[in-house]
Amino acid sequence: MSSGSFKHDLFSQFARVGKALSNANRLELLEFLAQGERGVEELAKVSGLSVANTSQHLQQLRQAGLVTARKQGQHVYYSLSGEDVVQLLGCLRRVAEQHVAEVEKLVNTYLTVKDDLEPLPREELLERARKGLVTVIDVRPPEEYAAGHLPGAVNIPLSELEAHLQELDPEQEVVAYCRGPHCVLAFDAVERLRKKGLKARRLEDGYPEWKLMGLPVESSGPAENNEPQTEKEPAP
C-alpha cells in the first residue's frame, strides 16, 4: 500500500531531526546557539572540537532544520532556526531528567549543593525584581551576555566573580543565572558567593528558557530579535 511508504517516509524525516539530537557534541553546540548567534570558530573553541568537525556537525544540524546559517564577509554565523527548537531541547532535557536514572545520579554527584540551594522560579524572580529586592547577575561570558540577557542583569563572568564582589550589596539577595537549568556556571557562582557570606540563589533556568517564555530581554551587542512574537510579513 502507498500509505505505508508515506508513513515511513514521514517518520524518516522526523528521524532526521532525532539524529541531529543523537550526539552529545551536537547538543552542546545547540546549547551554545540557544544563547545567541555565533561563528564557527567561536563554537569550535568553546566546545573543544576541531573547526572542521564543528563545521560538519553544524551542517548536520542545518540539514535537520535546527539551525540556520548567515554568511557575512568571510564569516558564517549560525543560530537556532526558531523558538520551537529551544522548546524541543527543553522537552528532551525534561524527558531525560524524568526517565533516565543516570541524569539524576550525575546531577547529584557533581552538583552537590543542589539540595541546599533550591532554585528560584521565574515568576518569583520577576516579583522580587519589581520590588527591588534582588540583584540579578549573569555569569555567562560577555559575548553571550551581549547577545541578550535579562533586563537589569549585571554581567559578572565566573572568572571575575571575586574581583566584582564589592559591587554587590551584602544585604541584598543575589540571583545568578546562566545558560540553562543544568549549566554549572550559576551553581558555581552561588557556591562561591555563599562562601563569601552573601545571600545567593540560582534562577531555576537559564536565559534561553526565559526568552522562550516571552519575558522581556535586553541586548547590548549586535542587534538581536527582541520581540516575543515576531510577525513575518512579506516585503510590501
Added chain:
Amino acid sequence: MSSGSFKHDLFSQFARVGKALSNANRLELLEFLAQGERGVEELAKVSGLSVANTSQHLQQLRQAGLVTARKQGQHVYYSLSGEDVVQLLGCLRRVAEQHVAEVEKLVNTYLTVKDDLEPLPREELLERARKGLVTVIDVRPPEEYAAGHLPGAVNIPLSELEAHLQELDPEQEVVAYCRGPHCVLAFDAVERLRKKGLKARRLEDGYPEWKLMGLPVESSGPAENNEPQTEKEPAP
C-alpha cells in the same frame, strides 16, 4: 576541568534519548505505543518488522527511558513511560514540520485533500459536540479504540467504513480522528465519506494529543489510566 566532563556526561545522557528518536522504525513504534499499551508481537505485526528486531528496538527505547515494560504471563506489554514522552514526540513533529522542507513536500503529495478540508481544532469539536451537532468517529483499529478513545466516539475502522455508512446521519457533520496529526486514516476516511456525499471533517490531531491536553477520554477494553493528572502515592 571537572565541569567539562560533567557537561559532556550530561549531554551524553540527553543524547541517548535523541538516539532513541533517530530511527524511523522506532518513531513508528512510539506512535503505536502512544495509542496505548501493546505486546511485542502485535507491535511487530503492525510495524512490519521481525519480532526479534522489534524486541531490540523496544529495548533501546526502554534504555532511553521512553517506554516501560510490564510482564504478564508469557507476554511483555510495552507502553510509553509518561505523558512527557507524547509531548516530546509532538515537539519533534512540530519542529520537523516547521523546518524540514521535505515534510511539507511529502504531506502535499500524499495528502492532496489537505487544503480542501481544513482540520477542526480540539476546542471547536468540544463545543459542537456539546451542542450535539457532530458525530465523532474513531477510524483506528478496534484494539486501539478499546485502549482509549474520545468520549462518545463510534469506532468505525477504515476497512469497514462503507459497511457502516447507514449508521451516519447525512444531515449531521462527521468528524474523524485517528492516531495523530499526520496519520492517513482520518484523511482517507474524510475523503471517502465526502465522495459518498456526507459532510465530513478531520480532527486537527489524534487521540494521544487529545489525552495529553487532559481532555476526557473513555476506554472499553482492559483498564487504562483515565485521570488527567495521576497522583502517585506509595502503597499505604
Added chain:
DNA sequence: CTAGTATTCAAGTAATTTATTGAATAAATG
C-alpha cells in the same frame, strides 16, 4: 514432564557515523 509459545540473547554482516587529516573555496587585505 513435554511440547508449544512469546520474548530475548548472541553472532555476524552490511551500512552508517564520528573524528582526523589535508586539500579546496571564497572573501578580505596588502
Added chain:
DNA sequence: CATTTATTCAATAAATTACTTGAATACTAG
C-alpha cells in the same frame, strides 16, 4: 595579484547501528 583567514569538502580509519539468523530462556498448557 599574492597572501592570509574562515569555512567547507574529501578521503580515511575506528566505532556504532540495523537487521538477520538461529539458539536460549521463561512461562503455559496438556
